[in-house]
Amino acid sequence: MNTMTDMAALAAVPGGDTAAPTFRDALLAQGLLIDTGENGLYGRSEVFEDVVERLNVAITHLGADQAPEVLRFPPAMRRTDFEDSEYLKSFPNLAGTIHSFCGNDMGHQRLLRCLDDAIAERDDDRSDEWMAQQKPTRVVLTPAACYPIYPVMARRGPLPADGRTIDVLSYCFRHEPSLDPARMQMFRQREYVRLGTPDQVMAFREMWIERGSLLVTLLDLPVDVDLANDPFFGRGGKIIADSQRAQALKFELLIPVANADSKTACLSFNYHMDHFGAIWKIECADGSVAHTGCVGFGMERITLALFRHHGLDVDAWPAGVRALLWGDTHARVAEGLAQQTRGAAR
Structure with a gap:
């Protein structure tokens, strides 16, 4: 993903005038x-949400012919699955954990005393001792x-011979507060995920590079x-x-998105090889370790790109x-796909 943050990503103007x-x-x-x-935590208006929904x-029309299984999850997952995923090996700085009070009456009184002290301070100076x-x-x-x-796919047993394609949408969290409106801490990802053999997954990714480009072309963007890489953490990253x-x-x-001089990743096309298949022991029909890949649509980012390029x-x-x-929408997408197919056949 694009790593420019804060005012550097927003106001790249001569002399660094961030007041513009x-x-x-x-x-x-x-x-x-x-x-x-x-920073990076916003409400959305009715107009903004209408564009996201459309x-x-x-x-959905773009991927309908793939007959994906539609799954929706809340924006939280089991901690043990998260630990198994190895996300913390690569992105410990982006992870968000959920904590809660689990103490007794005495602990509650300590919490309230610390909270009273915190509330007495200005927002930027508040103590976080109550979180102990x-x-x-x-x-x-x-x-x-x-x-x-x-992990859900792993519990089902071996994949069918033609693999599986999953349609998933969720709010996601990444701890990278920024003034760049395209770099939100809470945002939505729509994904098509492919599980199967290497050939199946690679063909899926190539198809979606073409289809993702078609969607953006239809949006007049x-x-x-x-080629890209993820923002892996640390010296080994x-x-x-x-x-x-x-x-x-x-x-x-x-x-x-943020300005004309920098570009933001609005869609990503990923081949995970057997990383997730090996972690969760997902098998293909022939017993080999499943490979996975996905296309991810940054819903807020595409929406922001539309407002940036076409006006508010x-x-x-x-x-x-x-x-x-x-x-x-169905007819427009169908015609775009048909033109794409005709062009590939020439």
Whole structure:
């Protein structure tokens, strides 16, 4: 994902004048996003949510011929599954755990005393001593929409001969507070996930690079697909990232969002090889370890890209974009897919 954060990602203007109005300022002034006082944590307006929902409909039509199994999970997962996923090996700085009070009356009194002291201070100066009375629960915040899928698939036994395709949507959490409106701490991912043989998964990813690019073209947004890597943590992270790039395991579709001089990953196309299959012992029909891959749609990021490139008034968006989102979405997507197929056959 794009790693530019804070004002550097927003106001890349000569001399570093961060006082210039930003895209975030415009979104807040228009009421499309609602400031909560915490960077990267926003409310969304009815108009913003309407665009997200209409994008979801278009994505559903785009993948309907794959006959995916639709699964929806809450934005939390079992802590043991999260531990098994090895997410903390690569992204400990992004993870979000859920804690709760598990003490007795005496502990509750200590908590309340600490809380009274904290409330007496200004927001930025508040003590967090009351949190000493909190303990980890058995759930954590979901870091990626596909993560709850793998243990579920493992419990079902071997995959069918043609593998499985899953359609999943979830709010996700990543601890990277920023003023860049495209870098939210709580955001939605829509994913199609493929489980099967290496050939099945690679064919799936190539298909979705084409289909993801088609969707963005239909939305009249710039298409730029490039090799990428995840933001692995620590000194060893560069070695892992270099290996990921060398094996071409990750591609991203990049669109300028925060400003015209930087690009943000709005879709990602990932091949996990047998990483998740080996962790959860997911087997193909022939007994081999299953490979997995996914296409991820950043729902808020695509929506923000639309507002960035087409303006903050949805009624003034290009006619083709409005026809796709507020018209006969099925027909528009079907025609786009048909043209794509005809072009590939030439």
